[in-house]
Amino acid sequence: MKHIRGFIVGAVAGSMIMLAMPTVGAAVKQYVLGDAAYPIVVNGTTYEDESLPVMNYKGSTYVPLRAVGDLLGAGVEWNSTLRQVEITYGTGETSVQNNAFRNVEVSGSGGKYKVTGEARVFEAMMNYAVEDGHNYLLEKNYMLPEGAPAWSAFELSIVIPANKLPKNGTLMLQIFEYSAKDGGKVNVLHFPLETFME
Known part of the structure; x- marks a missing residue:
């Protein structure tokens, strides 16, 4: 009689578990990424x-x-x-503009510009360039007081000779760093310096 009673209890318990499984399965969603x-x-x-x-x-x-x-x-x-x-x-x-540069502000006109901000770049070396939409007018680097992961303040004084200013077009500033992996430009940001129109 004990064996029969144990079998019945086991069968009832097993049935309850089997009946509950679809309900539990329906509540768990599977996502394959x-x-x-x-x-x-x-x-x-x-x-x-x-x-x-x-x-x-x-x-x-x-x-x-x-x-x-x-x-x-x-x-x-x-x-x-x-x-x-x-x-x-x-x-x-929180006004970070990308992973390497934040709080960038541009001022000036007539070929003389001041650019300030903060950077956190590999080995404390950031780079910048100015273009007129067709050609690079200058490309330089700037050594920061500290490298990443620290944020360091920077101030760039940019002077473009009057004979190189566009007659119609916009001077664009590009700030970036060179990748330690492949030497390509990374963390590139573009800012207009000034627009000229005849």
Whole structure:
């Protein structure tokens, strides 16, 4: 009789578990993400992080939120009191313009310009160039007091001779750093210096 009673209890318990499984399975959603086979590039900066890769799910791209914040110049913080992620853009300390340059301001006219801001670049070396839409008028480097990961203030004094100023067009400033991996330009930002019209 004990064996029969044990069998019945076991069968009932097994049936209850089997009946509950579809309900539990329906509550758990499965997502299959694949590595994205394409780069994410924002203002000339390519997102690269092997530990937190770009993923793809059914044609939608997924990038780690803090990385998106860095690329777009937004602050991303976890508010432990409200238990929520907070994204801020374009104000105070969070006005980062990309992962390497922030708080950039341009002033001046007539070929004389002052550019200030903060940078965090590899080995404390940032680069800048001025172009008229067709040609580079100058390209130089600037040594910062500290290299990444520290932010360092910079001030550039840019002088373009009057005979090189465009008659019709815009002088554009490009600030960037050269990649330690392949020597290419990375973290590129573009700013208009001045527009000329006859």
